[in-house]
Amino acid sequence: MPYSLTGKNIALGVTGSIACYKAVDLASKLTQLNANVDVMMTDAARQFVTPLTFRSITHRPVVSGMFEADSELSINHVAIAERADVVAVVPATASTLARLAHGMADDPVSATALATSAPLLVAPAMDANMFDSPATRANVDLLRQRGVYVAGPGEGRLASGLVGRGRLIEPSEIVGHVRILLGRGGDLAGRKIVVSAGGTQEAIDPVRVITNHSSGKMGYAVAEAARDRGAEAVLVSSPTALADPTGVRVVRVGSALSMRDALYRECADADAVVMAAAVADWRVADVSDQKVKKGGADVWSIDLVKNPDLIAGLSSEDIVKIGFAAESEDLIANARSKLLSKDLDMIAANDITAEDAGFSSDDNRVVILDREGAEDRLPLMSKYDVGAEILDRALPLFRSPTP
Numbered sequence: 001m002p003y004s005l006t007g008k009n010i011a012l013g014v015t016g017s018i019a020c021y022k023a024v025d026l027a028s029k030l031t032q033l034n035a036n037v038d039v040m041m042t043d044a045a046r047q048f049v050t051p052l053t054f055r056s057i058t059h060r061p062v063v064s065g066m067f068e069a070d071s072e073l074s075i076n077h078v079a080i081a082e083r084a085d086v087v088a089v090v091p092a093t094a095s096t097l098a099r100l101a102h103g104m105a106d107d108p109v110s111a112t113a114l115a116t117s118a119p120l121l122v123a124p125a126m127d128a129n130m131f132d133s134p135a136t137r138a139n140v141d142l143l144r145q146r147g148v149y150v151a152g153p154g155e156g157r158l159a160s161g162l163v164g165r166g167r168l169i170e171p172s173e174i175v176g177h178v179r180i181l182l183g184r185g186g187d188l189a190g191r192k193i194v195v196s197a198g199g200t201q202e203a204i205d206p207v208r209v210i211t212n213h214s215s216g217k218m219g220y221a222v223a224e225a226a227r228d229r230g231a232e233a234v235l236v237s238s239p240t241a242l243a244d245p246t247g248v249r250v251v252r253v254g255s256a257l258s259m260r261d262a263l264y265r266e267c268a269d270a271d272a273v274v275m276a277a278a279v280a281d282w283r284v285a286d287v288s289d290q291k292v293k294k295g296g297a298d299v300w301s302i303d304l305v306k307n308p309d310l311i312a313g314l315s316s317e318d319i320v321k322i323g324f325a326a327e328s329e330d331l332i333a334n335a336r337s338k339l340l341s342k343d344l345d346m347i348a349a350n351d352i353t354a355e356d357a358g359f360s361s362d363d364n365r366v367v368i369l370d371r372e373g374a375e376d377r378l379p380l381m382s383k384y385d386v387g388a389e390i391l392d393r394a395l396p397l398f399r400s401p402t403p
């Protein structure tokens with residue numbers, strides 16, 4: 001997750017739960033992403049972790065009481081509430097949710113939540129019975145109605161030994177939710193971007209498939225870049241080892257034909273499609289119902305039939321079409337001919353023989369070609385940044401006016 005949150009001010013309110021240790025991890029992750037993380041703690045939170053822990057991680061003062069003022073550093077909770085881009089209460093206990101629902105302001109966390117005009121995120125953490133109680137449910141509903149973003153809780157084993165709903169969601173997921181809030185109202189707000197990813201799998205029999213080396217990283221990164229600018233991002237993905245990105249809807253597919261069905265359904269009301277998937281050009285002519293036995297033969301031939309070209313089958317009248325060209329030779333000439341034959345708006349050509357920008361790398365080096373003949377050679381950059389460059393160029397091409 002190399003893309004940064006430089007310049008973003010995140011106010012992190014920590015309240016008293018055993019899950020406080022995950023707030024430490026969250027503060028660390030946000031700080032590593034270059035965000036300015038201002039931590040505020042309730043008295044109860046200080047029973048679980050010390051302010052020193054957060055100060056050592058964020059390299060910033062920590063607000064841990066209502067009546068301390070450090071005007072020189074301007075770190076009191078009112079200043080924090082004003083400059084925050086997002087206020088995140090992690091973990092949010094049942095009593096904190098009750099305080100927030102009732103507009104109390106008797107600790108630095110609830111006072112900041114009340115004073116801010118920034119989006120407010122709460123990530124509940126408590127015992128399942130407490131989360132299920134009518135009082136907590138009513139408080140959560142009330143907060144939601146007021147526009148508070150409720151992230152989680154998850155299901156699983158709780159500190160009490162019970163198994164149920166009440167676990168604080170993982171810090172990496174909370175970072176995703178913070179990104180969604182930061183992206184609200186971004187330049188892709190109101191737009192739907194469909195991204196295909198991964199290598200399709202063509203069945204030979206119930207056990208074997210024909211597939212390729214695609215890791216899915218490029219497509220997932222484009223979808224995350226679109227999400228972070230306010231778009232509705234949908235991934236149509238063949239199997240990958242990657243986790244579903246928070247806030248991106250993932251439609252799982254297998255073969256090229258199943259990808260086509262899902263892709264065309266999702267593209268019906270989309271503004272742009274980015275085809276990062278490595279679609280199998282061929283599928284097995286006769287897929288066996290039973291596992292094929294090796295028998296005594298030394299050679300096995302399988303007949304293949306051609307798959308349809310998925311992106312070529314979409315109409316460029318309705319949707320911005322962006323492709324990738326994976327080439328091992330004649331990069332530009334081959335990419336340009338694909339741009340034309342598939343009627344694309346843009347194609348990102350990459351040399352798959354480059355060692356620093358291969359299938360499973362987090363980085364890519366592409367040349368972006370468009371219909372007008374432009375040829376933009378981008379330096380080696382993260383796949384997320386490649387996604388951002390592609391989306392920048394897609395913005396002026398949308399077929400419908402700004403929503």
Ligand code: CTP
Pocket residue numbers: 256275276277278279280281307308309310311312322323324325326327338342
């Ligand atoms: N593509 C597609 N449907 C296919 C094959 C490819 O939509 N059946 C898309 C890919 O997702 C990519 C672009 O077309 O965005 C180019 O794919 P690539 O594999 O580079 O080229 P092919 O068209 O398959 O041609 P070749 O294998 O001959 O290089």
